[in-house]
Amino acid sequence: MIARLILEDGTECIGQGFGKVTETYGEVVFNTGLTGYQEVLSDPSYCGQIVTMTYPLIGNYGINRDDFETIRPYIHGFVVREHCDMPSNWRSTKTLDELLKDYDIPGIAGVDTRMLTRKLRYHGTMKGMITASQAPLSELLAALNSAPVMTDQVARVSTKSVFTCPGIGHRVVVIDFGVKHGILRELTKRQCDVFVVPHDVTAAEIHRLQPDGILLSNGPGNPKDVPQAIQTIRELLGHYPLFGICLGHQLLALASGADTEKMKFGHRGGNHPVKEAATGRTYITSQNHSYTVKEDSIAGTGLIVTHTALNDGTVEGISHLEKRAFSVQYHPEAAPGPEDSSYLFDQFLRMMEQAKEGSLHAKAR
Numbered sequence: 001m002i003a004r005l006i007l008e009d010g011t012e013c014i015g016q017g018f019g020k021v022t023e024t025y026g027e028v029v030f031n032t033g034l035t036g037y038q039e040v041l042s043d044p045s046y047c048g049q050i051v052t053m054t055y056p057l058i059g060n061y062g063i064n065r066d067d068f069e070t071i072r073p074y075i076h077g078f079v080v081r082e083h084c085d086m087p088s089n090w091r092s093t094k095t096l097d098e099l100l101k102d103y104d105i106p107g108i109a110g111v112d113t114r115m116l117t118r119k120l121r122y123h124g125t126m127k128g129m130i131t132a133s134q135a136p137l138s139e140l141l142a143a144l145n146s147a148p149v150m151t152d153q154v155a156r157v158s159t160k161s162v163f164t165c166p167g168i169g170h171r172v173v174v175i176d177f178g179v180k181h182g183i184l185r186e187l188t189k190r191q192c193d194v195f196v197v198p199h200d201v202t203a204a205e206i207h208r209l210q211p212d213g214i215l216l217s218n219g220p221g222n223p224k225d226v227p228q229a230i231q232t233i234r235e236l237l238g239h240y241p242l243f244g245i246c247l248g249h250q251l252l253a254l255a256s257g258a259d260t261e262k263m264k265f266g267h268r269g270g271n272h273p274v275k276e277a278a279t280g281r282t283y284i285t286s287q288n289h290s291y292t293v294k295e296d297s298i299a300g301t302g303l304i305v306t307h308t309a310l311n312d313g314t315v316e317g318i319s320h321l322e323k324r325a326f327s328v329q330y331h332p333e334a335a336p337g338p339e340d341s342s343y344l345f346d347q348f349l350r351m352m353e354q355a356k357e358g359s360l361h362a363k364a365r
């Protein structure tokens with residue numbers, strides 16, 4: 001089936017449809033990962049976006065049972081150069097086409113993804129649509145330009161009720177703005193007793209769970225679309241050790257009085273170099289973000305910049321000088337991607353230990 005990808009600037013790519021070609025709209029973004037398309041497809045942070053992969057052959061190792069980052073994919077469309085429908089891998093249980101069909105997600109293959117990526121880098125990310133309609137371009141563009149911009153992605157992907165991953169270690173409350181399973185895996189691997197709570201949880205509800213620490217998860221959309229979460233984090237700051245990842249990092253910054261802004265085309269891929277200020281070390285990181293913390297908004301908030309992106313100098317990590325709280329813009333759970341940064345989960349565990357020791361000393365006094 002012929003499918004069309006149309007961008008708001010009038011660019012049209014004609015290709016072969018796969019998955020379920022229904023008419024969808026979304027922000028068109030690109031990811032430079034060489035592998036990891038299953039994790040990209042199932043990362044809730046892509047909710048509302050049409051993702052184009054710059055690597056030219058996608059689908060060749062199929063889809064397996066283990067690598068999902070959430071129970072169902074939320075992306076609005078998938079764009080590839082060449083779609084492989086005959087996967088070869090011992091773990092593969094279905095094809096990429098079958099997965100997209102299961103969840104009514106459109107795919108389009110045969111697209112000049114290099115041209116598309118250059119365009120997105122030059123103009124910045126754009127609204128786009130995938131459709132099988134043969135209507136004139138002008139008609140489709142009018143529909144695309146009047147399509148509403150999504151602002152409720154977090155509510156769509158967050159859990160509706162509390163669930164647990166029991167463990168014998170520190171009790172961690174994960175505020176689920178669209179949490180990736182990789183984050184839960186990293187916590188349970190370290191024996192944490194995990195409570196995953198909905199995005200609109202209140203500080204009082206969290207106090208009742210008596211956590212040792214709180215993890216602010218990744219998630220889709222603009223951090224300013226969830227003002228209630230910013231207020232809750234403000235109320236929690238200083239009471240418990242906080243660790244923020246991606247959207248959670250941006251929300252920690254906003255709750256501390258710093259500001260965020262949209263980037264031109266964001267960072268998405270598995271090889272983004274990030275420099276840690278304290279050691280001068282460079283880590284290769286997995287990233288997926290459109291927004292960033294504004295460096296010039298940090299002064300006077302009690303925060304410091306701990307990590308910086310080497311490609312463009314943007315903020316990739318912050319830490320609070322007086323309160324137990326730190327966060328990173330990238331993905332230390334490395335799904336997909338390099339595992340260099342998993343030490344940050346150990347840092348969070350140490351912070352929870354220190355907080356416990358601190359409160360024991362305070363009680364003894």
Ligand SMILES: NC(=O)CC[C@H](N)C(=O)O
Nearest residue numbers: 218219221246247290291
């Ligand atoms: N992966 C994430 O948590 C992304 C955070 C935010 N939605 C952004 O695009 O910047």
